[in-house]
Amino acid sequence: MVQVTLEVGPLRAFLDGRWAGIREEVRAQIRASELLRPTTGLSVEDYRARVLEQTRMISETRSARLFFPREYGGESDMGGALAAFETIALVDLSLLVKIGVQYGLFGGVIRRLGTERHHQRYLRAAMTMELPGCFAMTETGHGSDVQSIRTTATYDPSREAFVIHTPDDDARKDYIGNVARDGRMAAVFAQLITGGEGRGVHVFLVPIRDERGRPCPGVRIEDCGLKGGLNGVDNGRLWFDQVRAPRDALLDRFGTVARDGAYSSPIANETRRFFTMLGTLVSGRVSVAGAGLSASKLAMTIAVRYGLTRRQFRAAGSGQEVIILDYLQHQRRLLPALAMTYALHFAQEALVESLHRAADGDSADESEQRQLETLAAGLKAVSTWHTTQTIQTCREACGGAGYLSVNRLTELKADTDVFTTFEGDNTVLLQLVAKGLLTNFRDEFGSMDTVGMVRYVADQVVGAVLERTAARSLAQWIADLMPGSEEEANLLDRRYHLYLVAWREKHVLEAAARRLQKLMANGGDPFTAFNVVQDHLLLAARAHVDRVVLEHFTAAIDRCAEPVTKALLDQVCDLFVLSLLERERAWFLEHGQLSAARAKAIITNVNRLCRELRPHARLLVDAFGIPEELLPPLVREAEAARVGR
Template sequence: MTVEIGRLRTLLDGRWGPIREEVRDQIRAAPLLRPVHGLPVEAYRARVMEQARLVSQTRSARLFFPRQYGGEEDMGGALSAFETIALVDLSLLVKVGVQYGLFGGVIRRLGTERHHRRYLHAAMTMELPGCFAMTETGHGSDVQSIRTTATYDPARQEFVVHTPDDDARKDYIGNVARDGRMAAVFAQLITGGERRGVHVVLVPIRDERGRPCPNVRIEDCGDKGGLNGVDNGRLWFDQVRVPREALLDRFGTVAPDGTYTSPIANETRRFFTMLGTLVSGRVSVSGAGLSAAKVALAIAIRYGLTRRQFRVPGRDQEVILLDYLQHQRRLLPALATTYAMHFAQSALLESLHEASDGDSADESQQRQIETLAAGLKAISTWHSTQTIQTCREACGGAGYLSVNRLTELKADTDVFTTFEGDNTVLLQLVAKGLLTNFRDEF
């Protein structure tokens, strides 16, 4: 069988092939986008921020944003670009993912026109490095129970954002420890003495010169198992005041006098509608995990085709590793599964794109995409963890040297099974979705 590589690539690249090719060209052309290893944390963070600024000047950034704010508004293209950027360095992927997908995404999805007008362009160009401050030390999977409060003060028409205790500090938040200027803070909204559930307010955390804002405490999460180019940190708010307009109020708004109104009456339904913002993040983590698995497989399979060990009696040349059935059985099923997942990922990308980035008015379509994204994210990130591990082992001692990338790919993707939704919890979400659909049949 002969394979025409160009045609195979076109098939794999799919609908957003030209965008993938454009990003690959950028990677080839920019020395700054070469993978490195062994940098001290400070230098690594600085490099990743510099890389992110480079990306912010390209289409990869613009694809995430609406046309009226300078963007090109193409979610399928944006996520395809992300999958390609993931080939460079997963810290960079997460850094720009936080900036465009999460920070930009939450403003776009939960904000209204005044937020879009004021912030989206600056988010796109990285003039305003932002954070997505959802998780707290005490509450990760159970976002609905977070304990940061945003209490409306009608006298001054401001929200008072407050961290009641250390358990409620924002934790593991990307872009916090070094670069972020503003945080989209998930908090329990309180107006007229009544709790209105989780909402998001925009809170400045550093001034133009990078100094923490008054009453905002910032802490570095320190060394992590991987992704050390991302500056994860913690945030405490001590009665921090922000104007009434800081509330991202698409699904719940507060009038000057404190009257709360929402287009969605049921609080839990409102909460899950707002959480729908996470769907593109999950799709991008799934894609990035698969990109890492592809890099690892390319390295391990190429090595397996050149590395020889042990002689067959009577033959002079040693046997190449991939001629051993055992070696084939380790790598080839992982390769086949990765191809299958690549196409599943592509199909999900198309659905998401068609359904207005998971912001569909059709509720059953929206629910289906959320279920698929949750399921594929869990399955594909576990697949990546296992595949990269297998690739490392299949390369022996060489696989353990940082220069050969496998250990870093493993370390960087390790947390993919945790963030953007813990895999175990996500699969329960999938099960719940399936059972609900089943019930609806009767």
């Protein structure tokens, strides 16, 4: 138990991490600028205009330059860019999404899928907002299944141009940020056709508006209208009616078309080429996970600080009403969620470090790239689900005051709701994680559809799962972790925590593989087999993410050099993992890894940790470093009233 006086400085510095200077630079800009303040009550048009003005302001700062290569005026600092974006997200998530579309998606696809001529022509203009852009991938009929989109790009060798076409309304580009009002060029995902043969999905840079803001010939634009949140972003729809784009409009890093229409690619397999292209855009998922965590931190700060000022009901023999955070149930509402926010922060930090290492490495290790893609998919899903649940909890914890728009919680709830489905539907992303866990042979899987993948699992991979996958590689590590029998293990022993979550991951993954094998051995249809086991695969993916998050939290504590801060983080980690075990105790009981007595002891220890961490709740949220200028009246007025009493 932490018993000494704590200061927020060391903990904030530790949380800010490698890019602390950039985070503080953005905080200083927020404090200095009235433009970077939350607003309510604007019309949709005024809100969009304000967000565009904010975006142009950001384009003049270092935050924009961080994402882009040095040779085009940037700083080539992917980790720094993500740290800046996470901090900007505290201002307004519409602003975060707007700059994410401009820099992360539009600029990012040019950088990662284009070649030098595209970089020279467009990157600086994208960075400075001279060329507002869009990322036109999703269609009305296809969101998650990008490989099946139906917009076409047919090469015409007589004109040395591609003909971009929307065959019907189901193939229109939909929900595209920056389209309805501001975008002038779109990165259009389309099925490439050369010589009458389909070559799969590629990306083309297509002008959609002229310099006066009028739609280009053959381009039809429609506003998506009022949304459930993020109304500062101008989402829209696009149709292309035989629109011609020059041959160099193709972003051709992974596939090029010669003047005569001959197609060539360094990756022969079409499906593998497609997934390689998408893999280069992993930063979008990392950004969404980080933005969701920023929203969680803001919501937690509001709810905890309100909970430290709001009083209700008098205790017997007391003349004062009780501070609501002194009630155990209020602690249980907020503090386990705060502990998980901390855990996800350190997992996100590790993910950003991995992305930063890979960002400029065109010849990056293939295995490391796959691990990065798997972790990004898993953390994006778990982090944004956590965001959705946490903001709702914080809203309820603030009562009616939390329902006022000016107090930001309803805005956060509305704006983050879509985070669970954009940049990848969370359920689909967890299936990608499970796919990565089933085998080390991702190359074979990457070139197969679902039917082929399941047949391969049934024929070859089950043995590999037991011998060579993450599950098998955990086996000796798990044995080394177990500190004796369950009765001998200390409930607060970190090795015991790691053992339990690793054992769960291994057990669930092996069981899922065996179910697939059994279904196929009994003559089952491959698609049906995969569908029947889908729930098991999703559980395996979630168990994997839980284990990885705990590992990263543990590693962060191990590298913390300041003893008092380290002791506090150790307690927060205890609360995180015991809350996880409490949530999953039925599973552990069913599988013989917890006794009934130990399951009850977990509940007792969660209660104890909530009580012990309650005196440090303010420090734990202050360490997030959210500028006071961004906190709502709910916090400021309640604290002023308390001081005045």
